[in-house]
Amino acid sequence: xxxxxxxxxxxxxxxxxxxxxxxxxxxxxxxxxxxxxxxxxxxxxxxxxxxxxxxxxxxxxxxxxxxxxxxxxxxxxxxxxxxxxxxxxxxxxxxxxxxxxxxxxxxxxxxxxxxxxxxxxxxxxxxxxxxxxxxxxxxxxxxxxxxxxxxxxxxxxxxxxxxxxxxxxxxxxxxxxxxxxxxxxxxxxxxxxxxxxxxxxxxxxxxxxxxxxxxxxxxxxxxxxxxxxxxxxxxxxxxxxxxxxxxxxxxxxxxxxxxxxxxxxxxxxxxxxxxxxxxxxxxxxxxxxxxxxxxxxxxxxxxxxxxxxxxxxxxxxxxxxxxxxxxxxxxxxxxxxxxxxxxxxxxxxxxxxxxxxxxxxxxxxxxxxxxxxxxxxxxxxxxxxxxxxxxxxxxxxxxxxxxxxxxxxxxxxxxxxxxxxxxxxxxxxxxxxxxxxxxxxxxxxxxxxxxxxxxxxxxxxxxxxxxxxxxxxxxxxxxxxxxxxxxxxxxxxxxxxxxxxxxxxxxxxxxxxxxxxxxxxxxxxxxxxxxxxxxxxxxxxxxxxxxxxxxxxxxxxxxxxxxxxxxxxxxxxxxxxxxxxxxxxxxxxxxxxxxxxxxxxxxxxxxxxxxxxxxxxxxxxxxxxxxxxxxxxxxxxxxxxxxxxxxxxxxxxxxxxxxxxxxxxxxxxxxxxxxxxxxxxxxxxxxxxxxxxxxxxxxxxxxxxxxxxxxxxxxxxxxxxxxxxxxxxxxxxxxxxxxxxxxxxxxxxxxxxxxxxxxxxxxxxxxxxxxxxxxxxxxxxxxxxxxxxxxxxxxxxxxxxxxxxxxxxxxxxxxxxxxxxxxxxxxxxxxxxxxxxxxxxxxxxxxxxxxxxxxxxxxxxxxxxxxxxxxxxxxxxxxxxxxxxxxxxxxxxxxxxxxxxxxxxxxxxx
Numbered sequence: 001x002x003x004x005x006x007x008x009x010x011x012x013x014x015x016x017x018x019x020x021x022x023x024x025x026x027x028x029x030x031x032x033x034x035x036x037x038x039x040x041x042x043x044x045x046x047x048x049x050x051x052x053x054x055x056x057x058x059x060x061x062x063x064x065x066x067x068x069x070x071x072x073x074x075x076x077x078x079x080x081x082x083x084x085x086x087x088x089x090x091x092x093x094x095x096x097x098x099x100x101x102x103x104x105x106x107x108x109x110x111x112x113x114x115x116x117x118x119x120x121x122x123x124x125x126x127x128x129x130x131x132x133x134x135x136x137x138x139x140x141x142x143x144x145x146x147x148x149x150x151x152x153x154x155x156x157x158x159x160x161x162x163x164x165x166x167x168x169x170x171x172x173x174x175x176x177x178x179x180x181x182x183x184x185x186x187x188x189x190x191x192x193x194x195x196x197x198x199x200x201x202x203x204x205x206x207x208x209x210x211x212x213x214x215x216x217x218x219x220x221x222x223x224x225x226x227x228x229x230x231x232x233x234x235x236x237x238x239x240x241x242x243x244x245x246x247x248x249x250x251x252x253x254x255x256x257x258x259x260x261x262x263x264x265x266x267x268x269x270x271x272x273x274x275x276x277x278x279x280x281x282x283x284x285x286x287x288x289x290x291x292x293x294x295x296x297x298x299x300x301x302x303x304x305x306x307x308x309x310x311x312x313x314x315x316x317x318x319x320x321x322x323x324x325x326x327x328x329x330x331x332x333x334x335x336x337x338x339x340x341x342x343x344x345x346x347x348x349x350x351x352x353x354x355x356x357x358x359x360x361x362x363x364x365x366x367x368x369x370x371x372x373x374x375x376x377x378x379x380x381x382x383x384x385x386x387x388x389x390x391x392x393x394x395x396x397x398x399x400x401x402x403x404x405x406x407x408x409x410x411x412x413x414x415x416x417x418x419x420x421x422x423x424x425x426x427x428x429x430x431x432x433x434x435x436x437x438x439x440x441x442x443x444x445x446x447x448x449x450x451x452x453x454x455x456x457x458x459x460x461x462x463x464x465x466x467x468x469x470x471x472x473x474x475x476x477x478x479x480x481x482x483x484x485x486x487x488x489x490x491x492x493x494x495x496x497x498x499x500x501x502x503x504x505x506x507x508x509x510x511x512x513x514x515x516x517x518x519x520x521x522x523x524x525x526x527x528x529x530x531x532x533x534x535x536x537x538x539x540x541x542x543x544x545x546x547x548x549x550x551x552x553x554x555x556x557x558x559x560x561x562x563x564x565x566x567x568x569x570x571x572x573x574x575x576x577x578x579x580x581x582x583x584x585x586x587x588x589x590x591x592x593x594x595x596x597x598x599x600x601x602x603x604x605x606x607x608x609x610x611x612x613x614x615x616x617x618x619x620x621x622x623x624x625x626x627x628x629x630x631x632x633x634x635x636x637x638x639x640x641x642x643x644x645x646x647x648x649x650x651x652x653x654x655x656x657x658x659x660x661x662x663x664x665x666x667x668x669x670x671x672x673x674x675x676x677x678x679x680x681x682x683x684x685x686x687x688x689x690x691x692x693x694x695x696x697x698x699x700x701x702x703x704x705x706x707x708x709x710x711x712x713x714x715x716x717x718x719x720x721x722x723x724x725x726x727x728x729x730x731x732x733x734x735x736x737x738x739x740x741x742x743x744x745x746x747x748x749x750x751x752x753x754x755x756x757x758x759x760x761x762x763x764x765x766x767x768x769x770x771x772x773x774x775x776x777x778x779x780x781x782x783x784x785x786x787x788x789x790x791x792x793x794x795x796x797x798x799x800x801x802x803x804x805x806x807x808x809x810x811x812x813x814x815x816x817x818x819x820x821x822x823x824x825x826x827x828x829x830x831x832x833x834x835x836x837x838x839x840x841x842x843x844x845x846x847x848x849x850x851x852x853x854x855x856x857x858x859x860x861x862x863x864x865x866x867x868x869x870x871x872x873x874x875x876x877x878x879x880x881x882x883x884x885x886x887x888x889x890x891x892x893x894x895x896x897x898x899x900x901x902x903x904x905x906x907x908x909x910x
Contacts, residue, residue, distance in 0.1 A: 031274035033069055033088050038428045039271055041066035043264035044091040046073045048102045050082075050110065055098040057091060061163070062265040062369050071095060074260055075102045078117070078138035079237055080360045081258060082109045083282050107578045108564055109282065112550050115557055119499045119546040126496060129558060129586070133579075145243035147176040148314070149220035152199075153212035154182060154230040155333070158189040160366070165197040167233040173240030176222040183212040183333065206461040206468060208333035210326035210340040213310075214471050217317055217325050226314035228363060233262055234312075235362040242314045245284075245358040248543045253319045253353035254345060256308025257361030258282070268374040269367040275430070278309045278365055280357050284547060287345070287355040290515045290537035294482030297350040298396070298403035299872050300536065303342075303411065305385070307355045310341030312363045323347055324474035327392060328461075329454035330384065336391075336445065336454045338384020343392050350396060351477045354538040375437040382441025383450055391451020397478035412442060485874045486511070487718040488532070490518040493545065495557060497524065500545040515874060518715050518724075521549070521733075526687055527810045528560060529553065529733040530711045532724065556733045559585045560808045563734035591696035593676070599695065600674030601627050604664035605641055605682040606634040606781070611814070613644045616651060618685040625691060630671050632656050634664040634781065658904060660781035662774040662788045669768060677768060681759040684811040685713060694762050694809035704767040704801025705793065707731070707756025708809030719822045720815035725875055726826060726883075729757050729813055736805045743797040748856070749837065749849035750794075755803055758789040760811045763796075771795050776906050777839055777897045778832060784897035785832030785886065787839070794840055819878070826879055827886040833857070834890025835897065843909050857887055 032039050042064045048055045055073065070088040074081055083106040087094050103110065114133040118124035124136045150168055154161050161180070168178055180194035182203045194201040204215040217225055226242050228234050238257065245255045259278035264270050273279075287307045289297040301307075310331075324347070331340030345355050368374045389408035393401040416439045423432040444450065462470065493503045506517070517540045521529040533540050533548050555562040562585055570584065571577025601619065605612045612631070619629070629651045633641040638655040645651040656667035665679070676698055680686065690708065697703045710729035714720050731754060743750045771792070779788030796803055816822045834857075837849030861884055867873035868880060901908045 030086055031270055039267060039274060040069050041267050042068050043070050043072045043270060044068040045261065045263055046071050046098065048073045048075045048099050050075065050077045050103055053099040055095050060263040060265045061366050062263060064265040071098060072264055073098055073102060075106055077110055077113055081282055081362060082106055082113050111578060115550045116546055119549060122501060125499055141244055142247035145174050145247045146224050147174045147222040148224045148226045148239050148243060149177050149179055149222040150175055150226050150228060150239060151179045151181060151216035152228055152230055153209055153216060154190055156185045157230050158193045160230045161190060161193050164228060164230050164232060165199060169197055170236045171234060171239045172236050174243050175239050179216055179219060181212040181216050183209065205465050208328055209331040210328045214325040217321055218469050220317055223317060224314050225317050227310060229311040231366045232311055232363040238361050238363060241358060241361040245356055248541055249354065249356050251354045251539045252356045253316050253348045254355040255314045256357050257312035257363060258359040259309055259311045259363055259365045262364035262366045266369045268369055268371045272367045272374055278311060280306060280308055282359045285357040286544060287349060288536040288538035289349050291352045291480055292537060293515065294480050294871055296399055296403055296479045296871055298400040299870060301349050302404055302407035304345040305342060307345045308357050311365055312361060313341055321472050323351055324472045327474060328458040328471050329451055330387060334454040334457055335450040336384050336387035337380035339388045343388050347476065352537055375434055378434055379437040379441035382438045383445040386442040386445035387451040390446045395476040399479040482871055487716065488514060488516045488518050488721055490520060490716045492520045492522060494522045500542045503545065505540065518721065520715060527711045527812060530715060530730060553733050555582055561735040591699050592692060593695040593698050595625060597676060598674040599625060599627055599676050599678060600672040601629045601678045601680065602665060602668045602672060603680050603682055604632045604634055604661050608682055609640040609644050612641060612682045615682045615684055616648050620648060622686040622688055623691040628673055630654060630668045632664040632668040634659060660776060660779055662776045662779035666773040669773065675765050676762055677765055678762045679758045683814045684759055686811050690809050690811060693806055697804040697806055702802045703804050704796050705761060705763045705803045707805050708760035708811060709807040710757060710760050710811055710813045713812035713814045714817055717817050719817055719819055722876055722879060723815045723822060729759055731756050731805055733807050735807055738797060738803045740797050740800055749852050752790040752793045755793050756805050759813060767796060767801055771799060775839065775909060776901050777908060778835055780828060782897045783893045783900060784835035785828035785893060787832035787836035790836050791839060823879060823882040827882045830883045830886025831890040831893045834887060835894035838891060838894045
């Protein structure tokens with residue numbers, strides 16, 4: 001009995017609700033007309049040039065099956081693609097407004113591109129500040145790029161080949177030759193087309209695309225071999241951008257490019273792009289693994305599809321041949337049907353090489369026009385990928401094979417199961433026959449052992465043609481043993497004094513075990529930020545460093561502290577709100593707290609006279625503002641502290657023998673006279689201009705507290721680097737504001753620990769008077785560990801005040817430089833985090849943090865422990881064990897802290 005239409009609708013509705021957790025892919029709404037439940041049937045394709053504010057339609061290669069329902073545009077700036085967009089409507093109506101719409105919708109991408117230019121052009125950032133970003137030129141090409149052999153491997157597709165070679169004839173850049181490898185075509189048409197365009201013709205009689213690719217590597221005369229499929233049209237700057245990338249990335253073995261759609265003339269072409277396509281975004285990306293330190297490449301990059309595709313792939317010839325070139329048991333022409341490009345990417349990574357994706361190297365791909373062709377292609381994708389996972393992976397040894405097999409199983413369950421679920425729920429958007437084709441290819445590759453069959457075929461092809469050049473021997477590097485972690489190299493980048501180009505980057509290849517490059521960002525000598533770049537065993541060059549700076553700082557490169565979110569909030573509309581808001585921010589005068597506002601500085605110390613002297617000297621030298629400085633000595637004997645203060649004018653010493661940072665600060669509060677109280681630790685060094693930046697937000701009467709940025713002063717040492725990996729004290733380069741709605745607006749606990757630390761903070765005297773003293777249950781020197789600052793921030797926000805994180809108020813902190821000291825600190829942080837949540841629950845009735853203590857933090861530590869055990873994370877196991885110990889001790893440490901305070905007659909809040 002068939003279900004009624006109503007029953008069917010109800011069943012489908014229930015199924016839709018049941019899969020609400022299944023995330024829709026990005027293409028779900030992008031490639032369907034608004035208000036419909038189907039894909040576009042056809043789209044016009046255009047190029048938008050933002051330099052000239054023009055949009056030009058491309059002529060389709062295939063006669064459209066339907067009238068175009070919109071325009072898909074590839075957007076260019078300075079000859080480089082910065083994004084794309086799809087706009088519904090008649091093309092003749094849409095086209096005229098397309099440049100303005102592209103400039104508006106891709107404004108952040110455009111500004112990021114201009115910021116990148118400003119960092120890569122000598123003096124560019126200063127020029128951008130003086131004249132505007134739009135006046136900074138695009139960087140000039142490298143002086144001596146490598147030469148390229150452009151290779152096209154083809155079989156019985158003369159018309160596709162003719163279009164491809166016609167586009168290659170318009171190439172710019174250092175192209176030494178064009179090589180056409182005929183992979184056993186059945187007639188002479190391929191040779192005739194190659195001769196028509198003056199290309200060098202080589203016939204490879206052994207069937208299989210990877211035989212042809214290897215023949216191209218053997219025959220090529222240039223340093224780099226750039227492969228283009230015969231069904232693509234290469235952009236005129238494709239070869240030049242590949243050569244630029246190899247010049248900028250000397251460690252790169254493979255460079256891939258952007259493969260964009262050439263047309264959307266049929267529903268199948270639209271559908272292929274909607275479910276993934278070949279494009280990999282519009283930012284350069286780096287793929288490598290620190291295999292020399294024991295990192296397993298298959299754990300770092302088990303699937304290499306994100307690195308690009310063979311339709312646009314270039315390899316350094318000698319290094320590719322040294323690894324054996326392409327695996328002739330993979331890809332088109334063999335039972336596996338695909339995967340040759342992905343396997344060579346992985347083989348490069350497993351050998352410690354670098355793969356770079358460069359979107360400026362553009363080719364336009366003519367997607368399959370029919371649904372039956374698309375189904376065959378998707379099946380080939382499945383057979384190719386799973387032939388690697390279930391077959392070729394065995395060449396790399398047991399460790400790599402096990403990791404690739406585990407990834408394949410997870411991928412099958414996660415991706416294929418979701419795909420079938422989506423096909424049931426949205427069959428018009430995800431045709432079930434295509435989903436089945438992809439899954440069938442994966443299953444057939446595993447059950448049919450396609451890789452073994454393909455190896456037998458490759459051996460038979462080699463025996464059938466004994467006079468042809470043999471395929472190079474494949475080199476599969478097994479996983480290495482782990483090596484002890486060593487300190488990462490550190491590079492200083494002054495944004496206004498040469499930028500990344502003037503930074504002294506490490507020369508030569510990275511040392512074994514190097515997974516990161518530490519970066520200290522300065523601005524005319526003043527510190528601004530610190531972060532780590534995941535080098536993963538490869539050298540970090542100028543281009544990569546510039547990209548990291550743009551990604552991490554964004555508009556803070558021009559206006560310190562500013563974020564894209566700030567600009568979007570301030571833009572408020574207009575044709576280009578981000579750019580307008582950025583110009584306004586650059587022109588705005590800096591905030592300042594009036595000089596007549598009295599300011600007091602409170603510093604607690606215990607048995608660290610040398611650090612105290614250094615900190616006080618830096619403090620007094622960093623500002624001309626009159627200050628009251630109160631130092632509270634928390635040791636049994638304050639004589640050493642008084643000796644330090646005796647040599648410094650205006651420093652008052654208070655003695656508080658009961659141990660703990662909170663009791664010490666509370667003892668000092670009674671001696672303060674300022675309207676604003678600045679809190680600093682005795683192991684920090686303040687910098688020029690720090691105090692005025694820290695005080696500036698108090699110009700807003702709603703601000704009750706301000707925290708500043710804390711960058712490491714001794715980042716060149718291993719244990720300070722580990723502390724930064726733990727979380728450090730800095731909170732990034734962008735200003736943020738926190739208020740009561742932020743505190744109470746989440747289901748879980750508001751992460752007050754992200755606000756900053758009282759190692760660098762300021763509080764209004766009115767707030768201190770209204771909220772009372774610091775909680776003496778918490779803080780360094782108490783059994784509970786740290787947590788007094790996060791608890792105080794909680795109370796400030798709960799009482800209705802606002803807290804501002806001011807990243808431009810920078811101090812340098814001397815992290816613990818010995819492992820025992822680091823472990824003690826981490827243990828105190830871990831137990832103190834637990835104690836903070838317990839105290840908030842006991843004192844304020846806010847139990848949201850209990851779930852984090854019982855589930856969230858243990859889950860995080862368990863996941864990290866798994867990553868450490870597998871070698872995916874080189875975080876020290878002894879430090880991680882200390883974190884776990886602190887977590888377990890947290891409740892008892894909190895209780896002991898309360899009990900000891902009560903027994904000593906100290907105030908313990910209820």
